[in-house]
Amino acid sequence: METEQSARVEVAGVTKSFSGEAVLRGVNLDVEPGSTVALLGPSGCGKTTLLRVIAGLEPADDGVVVVGDRVLTGPGVFVPPEERRVGLVFQDWALFPHLNVARNVGFGLPRSERRSSPRIDEALHLVGMEEFADRMPDTLSGGQQQRVALARAVAPRPRVLLLDEPFSNLDATMRVRVRNEIHELLHLLGITSIFVTHDQDEAFVLGDRVAVVNAGAIVQTGSPEEIYERPSTPWVAGFVGAADFVTGQISSTAPAIEVTTMFGRLPVPSPGTDDATGTAVGSMVSVLVRPEHLRVSVPDATDNAPHAPGVVRAVEYVGRDTVYAVESAGAVLRARALGPPLFAVGDPVLIHHHGGPVRVFGGSAESPTG
Numbered sequence: 001m002e003t004e005q006s007a008r009v010e011v012a013g014v015t016k017s018f019s020g021e022a023v024l025r026g027v028n029l030d031v032e033p034g035s036t037v038a039l040l041g042p043s044g045c046g047k048t049t050l051l052r053v054i055a056g057l058e059p060a061d062d063g064v065v066v067v068g069d070r071v072l073t074g075p076g077v078f079v080p081p082e083e084r085r086v087g088l089v090f091q092d093w094a095l096f097p098h099l100n101v102a103r104n105v106g107f108g109l110p111r112s113e114r115r116s117s118p119r120i121d122e123a124l125h126l127v128g129m130e131e132f133a134d135r136m137p138d139t140l141s142g143g144q145q146q147r148v149a150l151a152r153a154v155a156p157r158p159r160v161l162l163l164d165e166p167f168s169n170l171d172a173t174m175r176v177r178v179r180n181e182i183h184e185l186l187h188l189l190g191i192t193s194i195f196v197t198h199d200q201d202e203a204f205v206l207g208d209r210v211a212v213v214n215a216g217a218i219v220q221t222g223s224p225e226e227i228y229e230r231p232s233t234p235w236v237a238g239f240v241g242a243a244d245f246v247t248g249q250i251s252s253t254a255p256a257i258e259v260t261t262m263f264g265r266l267p268v269p270s271p272g273t274d275d276a277t278g279t280a281v282g283s284m285v286s287v288l289v290r291p292e293h294l295r296v297s298v299p300d301a302t303d304n305a306p307h308a309p310g311v312v313r314a315v316e317y318v319g320r321d322t323v324y325a326v327e328s329a330g331a332v333l334r335a336r337a338l339g340p341p342l343f344a345v346g347d348p349v350l351i352h353h354h355g356g357p358v359r360v361f362g363g364s365a366e367s368p369t370g
């Protein structure tokens with residue numbers, strides 16, 4: 001149910017150009033009331049511009065932004081940012097150094113409420129900082145400052161919260177801790193929120209849904225699991241994880257789809273959505289293989305399990321697991337194994353596909369990671 005504080009956000013057909021250069025090319029996004037969506041995409045793809053259009057900091061050239069039942073941006077309509085009830089949290093979460101915590105939180109409220117208001121108390125309570133109301137920002141830890149900044153953004157009871165790369169200024173350890181805290185807080189607050197990141201881990205941990213943005217358009221929206229297991233294009237597959245591709249031929253479509261590959265016949269739970277021709281028997285397709293789908297073993301003439309022979313070309317040991325780059329039939333495939341390396345560069349090995357959702361795409365597959 002849509003409460004006072006949680007509103008559905010709908011973005012439809014939004015376009016935006018700067019000096020004739022298209023930055024947003026018809027963006028469509030639907031955010032359920034009270035949920036968190038991560039806009040995930042490479043640098044320069046238009047994420048921040050989209051956030052600014054939703055906030056009203058940037059007019060759109062075309063398209064519509066609706067929050068709840070109110071059109072904020074549309075043909076002949078432009079509600080100014082201060083009337084949108086959209087809260088913003090920027091990268092640095094900067095607090096005003098000369099104002100104490102309570103006055104920082106009251107900053108966005110009407111003048112009569114800025115020094116003292118139940119809304120300030122409520123916001124501080126929500127982030128667990130009520131005991132710090134009289135403290136100055138420089139006496140707080142980085143994490144505490146971020147909680148205060150979040151309290152400041154939610155004090156005016158926005159219907160939507162927009163966060164732009166909210167953790168990019170933190171070191172790796174702090175980042176993980178703070179993002180978990182903010183994740184819990186966002187759910188507790190039940191405010192519809194949209195945040196921008198180019199970090200896949202962050203998008204998957206924080207987003208109920210992830211919208212993958214590329215070159216000014218949203219190319220796929222789904223749960224983190226959908227995006228990872230059923231990427232809509234080879235590009236998405238490679239952007240959200242390590243992705244290699246091998247050639248396959250569809251060998252059966254009934255009762256289930258199967259593809260014949262260098263690792264034998266593999267079941268295809270759902271084919272890629274970008275090319276329907278990939279599902280006809282006999283079609284040549286690109287088959288997505290992730291490192292965790294492959295296993296390497298010592299060559300064994302008695303091994304009857306389907307496999308492809310290969311030679312180890314690189315070994316990367318990162319502590320908890322090892323990734324082997326194995327050359328086979330002219331392609332280099334990555335295989336992940338738990339623990340320290342058991343093979344060295346130059347070793348002959350067998351590669352097995354040992355499960356994981358098989359995804360196929362028609363045509364040649366290109367991904368950001370190659």
Ligand code: ATP
Pocket residue numbers: 018019023041042043044045046047048049050198
């Ligand atoms: P990043 O992850 O690097 O912050 P982003 O996906 O958020 O990137 P945007 O900040 O939306 O990308 O920028 C998209 C493109 O639009 C970039 O090429 C940028 O240079 C351009 N751009 C953004 N704002 C303006 C502006 N006010 N005037 C001209 N060009 C702009």
